[in-house]
Each structure stands twice: as C-alpha cells, then as structure tokens.
Amino acid sequence: MLDKLNEIKEIALNQIKAAKDSKTLEEIKIKFLGKKGEITSLLKLLGSLSAEEKPKFGALVNDVRNFIETELDKFFAEIKNRELNEKFLQEKVDITLPGRPQKIGVRHPIRIVLDQIEEIFIGMGFDIEEGPEIDTDFNNFKAMNFQDDHPARDSQDTFYINESVLFRTHTSPIQARTMQKMAPNPVRVICPGRAFRRDDIDATHSVQFHQVEGLLIDKNVKFSDLIGILQLFAQKMFGEHMKIRLRPSFFPFTEPSAEVDVSCIFCGGKGCSFCKHSGWLEILGAGAVHPNVLKTGGYDPEIYSGWAFGMGAERIALLKYQINDIRLTFENDVRFLKQFR
Numbered sequence: 001m002l003d004k005l006n007e008i009k010e011i012a013l014n015q016i017k018a019a020k021d022s023k024t025l026e027e028i029k030i031k032f033l034g035k036k037g038e039i040t041s042l043l044k045l046l047g048s049l050s051a052e053e054k055p056k057f058g059a060l061v062n063d064v065r066n067f068i069e070t071e072l073d074k075f076f077a078e079i080k081n082r083e084l085n086e087k088f089l090q091e092k093v094d095i096t097l098p099g100r101p102q103k104i105g106v107r108h109p110i111r112i113v114l115d116q117i118e119e120i121f122i123g124m125g126f127d128i129e130e131g132p133e134i135d136t137d138f139n140n141f142k143a144m145n146f147q148d149d150h151p152a153r154d155s156q157d158t159f160y161i162n163e164s165v166l167f168r169t170h171t172s173p174i175q176a177r178t179m180q181k182m183a184p185n186p187v188r189v190i191c192p193g194r195a196f197r198r199d200d201i202d203a204t205h206s207v208q209f210h211q212v213e214g215l216l217i218d219k220n221v222k223f224s225d226l227i228g229i230l231q232l233f234a235q236k237m238f239g240e241h242m243k244i245r246l247r248p249s250f251f252p253f254t255e256p257s258a259e260v261d262v263s264c265i266f267c268g269g270k271g272c273s274f275c276k277h278s279g280w281l282e283i284l285g286a287g288a289v290h291p292n293v294l295k296t297g298g299y300d301p302e303i304y305s306g307w308a309f310g311m312g313a314e315r316i317a318l319l320k321y322q323i324n325d326i327r328l329t330f331e332n333d334v335r336f337l338k339q340f341r
C-alpha cells in the first residue's frame, strides 16, 4: 500500500514536470485527484483496513494528495505565466510601423461652387434661407405671379405630386416663403437649393439641378443696387477684371427683368469657342420684384421695393471646371469626384 502510494506520488510528479501546457496539467489533476482519480480510489480502500491502520493510512494519502495539489498549483502558475507571455509576444504591436493613410472625402464640385457663392454673399451682409424641395403650387407659381395658363405650369416641365403639391421647379418659392415669414420687415437673403424639371437627360440637360436665389426687399431699393451687387459678385467669383452685361428679358415675378452675362471666363471677352465668340457667358436671371409678388408676400408695393436674382450652380461649376457633361455631377463616379478639393 505504502509502495503504491509512493509510486503514485512519483509518477504524478514526473508527469507534472513534463507537462508543457495548462491543458495537460488539468488532465493530470483529473487523473490523480478527480472523482475517479487514483488518490480517490486509494481512499476507497480505507474501508478494508483495521481501525488502527485507517487514520495512519488516511493521513498518508492526504499528504500525497496535498503534495500533488501543491506541485500542480506551482507548475500551473508557472505555465500560465509562460502562456500569457507567449500570447503577449504574439499580439505585440510594432509601434514603429508607419500608419495607413485614411482616405478623406472631398467636396462635390457643385458644393464647392455653392460654398463660394454663399461666402461672397454672406460677406455682403446676406443671410441664408432654405426651403423644402417639395413645395406647393402656390409658393412655386401663384405667389410668384405665374398666370394660371403659363406654359411653365405645364406638366411637361413640372413633376406634380398632386394638384397642389410639386417638386419645386426653381428656388423662387423660397422668395415667397421668406416674404411670408418676414413681412413687413426688410429682407436680404440668398437661397441655395435643388430644383427639378421634367426633361430628357443628356450632356446638357438634367431633371435636377441647383440654383441660388437672391432677394432683397426694403424701402428705397434701386435697380442700380442690384447691378452693383452682381458686378461685385462676378469679380469675387471669377476675378477682378470681370464685367457684367444686362439684356432685357421676361420673368413673371420681376419687372423689369434681365438676363445677366459675365465676361467669358476663358477668353476674358475677346471671343472663343466657349462663349461662341461673343465674349460673354450667361449666368443668371434677375429683376425688380413684381408688385404682385410683393403684395402676395405681405409687402405694400407703394412703400417697399426689391430685386431678385437666380443663378444655376451647375452652369457655373461646368464652366469653372470645364466639365463637358452635366450627368457627371450626379452619377457619383469616384474617378470624377476625387479630382476636386
């Protein structure tokens, strides 16, 4: 019995010493100390011993048991420590490695142009107003003095949602909204936003585009103020040497109305293929706010006057970056987009 006990002690110690990982140690623990382990089965033999021998032998078995347990704990701690160190070594981060550059997004060319326009007008004391892309027929047309039979109301041009709700066809409904909100206080705003028109899409036509509306209402507003502001805008946007030119035109919401050209940004006015040898590029529509528009907006046209303009952001961006197809501005081809900053 005693020999057997010593033998078990020795085998256990050898196995513990030879164990290479914590899993093997667990197995050894079960093999010797577990419910069906060698030590436990030795304890079961106690019953066959005499009353005298029982406590002596029991104590011996317990000694061996404690010995094995202590050794197991000792080696377990050692191996755990080693395994942890190996794991740390494997997961070690080389902090001297150069970082991987993160891709940073760029601004869309239309956004760049809108930002520039906004900055110029904010610098001249204008506020920014926005409105919903889906608006009422009233704000888009009626408040802007369109007669009921005006051709622009034709469903050919307008995406209607129902009889009185539509995708705005220009940013001018923001004029109406601003007047309703501000009357009878003075107004000095620009209104950037998207507009929609039914059209067949090709290199120069799109069903969605961006405009920047301008609106100024006050007492004693003069048409020459409009010309001065637009002249300043052209210089800040395209360069000091820029000139503007007004040609008579028609809009239901302005009277008188004008189309405004800037000197060709490519040839400076000498004439080239971009300006069709005229020296001028058309960039916006403008005019004095029609008395009917003021009245509907809540202003007394006898006391207040104003002017408004509307320009196309795509037109400016396409010219500025010499983009030859408007579809590039909404197809989101990364090869195109990443050229801009």
Ligand code: PHE
Residues within 6 Å of the ligand: 169, 170, 171, 172, 213, 214, 251, 254, 285, 286, 287, 308, 309, 310, 311
């Ligand atoms: N709303 C006009 C358009 O879409 C532009 C414009 C705005 C003209 C304001 C005059 C005054 O073409």
